[in-house]
Amino acid sequence: MARRSDREVPLSPGEFYGEELRRKRESGGLTQEELGERVVCSGSLIAHIEAGRRKPQADIAKRLDNVLGTDGFFTRMRRTLNTARFADHFAAAAELESQAVAIYEYAVSLVPGILQTAAYARSVFRGAQPNYAVADVDRCVVNRLERARILEDPGSPTVWAILNENVIRAVVGGPAVMAEQLHHISGLGRAGRILVQVVPHSVGAHATMGSMMSLMRFSDAPDAAYVEGLYTGSLIDDPALVQRYRDAYDLARAAALPPEASLDMLESVAEDYEHEH
The missing domain is CATH 1.10.260.40 (lambda repressor-like DNA-binding domains)
Structure with a gap:
């Protein structure tokens, strides 16, 4: 050939x-x-x-x-x-995200990017820098929403998201924005597009509470993991280390509420935000 x-x-x-x-x-x-x-x-x-x-x-x-x-x-x-669409430390992970057959997210403080609404994403980008250009924020929001398009096709990756309760309690953008965001996630869950679980505060210490992570599975390549801190991120493909991340994810999944109870919790908190608004 x-x-x-x-x-x-x-x-x-x-x-x-x-x-x-x-x-x-x-x-x-x-x-x-x-x-x-x-x-x-x-x-x-x-x-x-x-x-x-x-x-x-x-x-x-x-x-x-x-x-x-x-x-x-x-x-x-x-x-x-390099691509100007994403921060340099995330660019490689973003490319892999579009190629994955399954994505497993654990979020410790923010809604995972592929699940964010426009209003929520805009609030995140504005909060990240005290002085910002509106056009730059708009561009970042568009790029983030473009990532979420993988959820529109039933044949695209299976997505399993585990959210620490911190994620749904932190009022990003105000009560109205949070209500919309949580209804968006629960809607995806009710439609069978994603599996979502919440790790409640009552669980206490658990394996993944110190960091966000994303695991990606591919049909023709080894699994990869991505972890991120402030202005930094690491894409990991060492099989032994990826397995450790997978083990930690499984422990978090065991500690989380079942999917149906998690959706009920998301909708209940969203309603509280609506009443507050």
Whole structure:
């Protein structure tokens, strides 16, 4: 089968990056598994980078340069893969999100991005910076809502969201915004589009209470995990570490209310916000 570069079809930045990586790897006499071992990642990740399906993290690009002796080429070229739609630390995770067959979210303080309404997202972006340009906020809101479009197609990823009770008690944007947001989530749950559970405050300590996380499952690639802090985020594909995140998620799922009781709680709190408004 001819490679994409053998045809008269322009390569995307990701495909160009991947073709260059394949050429350098093969000229060095390395298999994908061997290169993965040397840069401390899986051989399947190398395969996905070479196919243009994944963007390497900054540290992996640096190690590729060191192993292949490419004098910073892959680190510099990585910048061409950046997208202005999302923060740099989230861009790779956003790309994978659209390719996943299942997404498992745990939210500790904010509604997961793919479940946010426009009003809620706008409040989040405004709150993140005291001085903001309205046009910049509008652009961020549009990009966030674009992510949520994966929920419109019944054939798109299965989504399971576990929300710490903090998420539904923090009044982001005011009572009216929160009422709309919680009804939106419960509506998706009632329609069978997502599975949602709430971990109530009464549970106390549990495995995931210290951090948000997102687990993504793929039909043709290893699972990945994403965790995020203030202005930072990490995409993880090390199988052993991803398994630890999966175990923690299962413990949170066991601690949470059942789906039906969780939907009842969301709707009850939404009604309280409506009365307050």
